[in-house]
Each structure stands twice: as structure tokens, then as C-alpha cells.
Amino acid sequence: MAASATGAKLTAPPAVTAKDESLPSLFSRLGDDVMQLFDTKLSLLKVELKEEANEYARDGIMIGDGVMVGDGIVTGDGIMVGDTASTGVFGDDSACMH
Numbered sequence: 001m002a003a004s005a006t007g008a009k010l011t012a013p014p015a016v017t018a019k020d021e022s023l024p025s026l027f028s029r030l031g032d033d034v035m036q037l038f039d040t041k042l043s044l045l046k047v048e049l050k051e052e053a054n055e056y057a058r059d060g061i062m063i064g065d066g067v068m069v070g071d072g073i074v075t076g077d078g079i080m081v082g083d084t085a086s087t088g089v090f091g092d093d094s095a096c097m098h
Contacts, residue, residue: 021029
């Protein structure tokens with residue numbers, strides 16, 4: 001037995017010949033296989049949607065952080081050096097036009 005990406009166990013169909021099974025049992029097995037396929041697809045869809053939601057949340061947090069920082073310069077350590085838009089380049093208000 002092999003495991004799929006969603007953790008569902010996949011089984012190989014039993015080796016039978018056409019004369020071993022009746023038509024109703026073949027349709028029954030087909031229905032079971034279709035249900036297993038839908039269950040596997042639904043599980044995969046849930047995983048993909050969860051991953052996409054997490055990605056959107058991370059992007060939203062990064063955008064929120066950028067809005068909070070504004071025009072300040074942030075170093076690699078996350079320390080804001082200054083707000084160049086309100087204090088000017090040298091830290092005084094003389095270079096800033098309000």
C-alpha cells in the first residue's frame with residue numbers, strides 16, 4: 001500500500017477476471033472507487049486552501065508592518081532608524097514641507 005500526499009492509503013485493485021465478478025459487483029466497486037477519489041480530492045483541496053490562506057495571512061502581516069513603519073528606514077534587525085518624511089534628512093524640520 002502507498003500513501004498519497006494527503007495521507008490517504010491507496011490500494012491496488014484486486015486482480016480478477018471479468019468472469020469472476022457480476023455486473024452489479026463491478027458497479028459497486030466502481031462506486032467505491034469514485035467515492036475514494038472524491039474523498040482524496042476533497043482532502044487535497046482542504047490542504048491547498050489552508051496553505052493559500054496562510055500565505056495571504058503572511059502577506060497581510062507584511063503589508064501591515066510596512067504601513068506601520070511608514071517612511072522610516074528599517075535595518076535588518078527591524079530597528080527603525082528615522083522617519084525621513086517628517087524630520088528631514090538631518091533630523092530637523094527645516095527640510096520638510098508640510
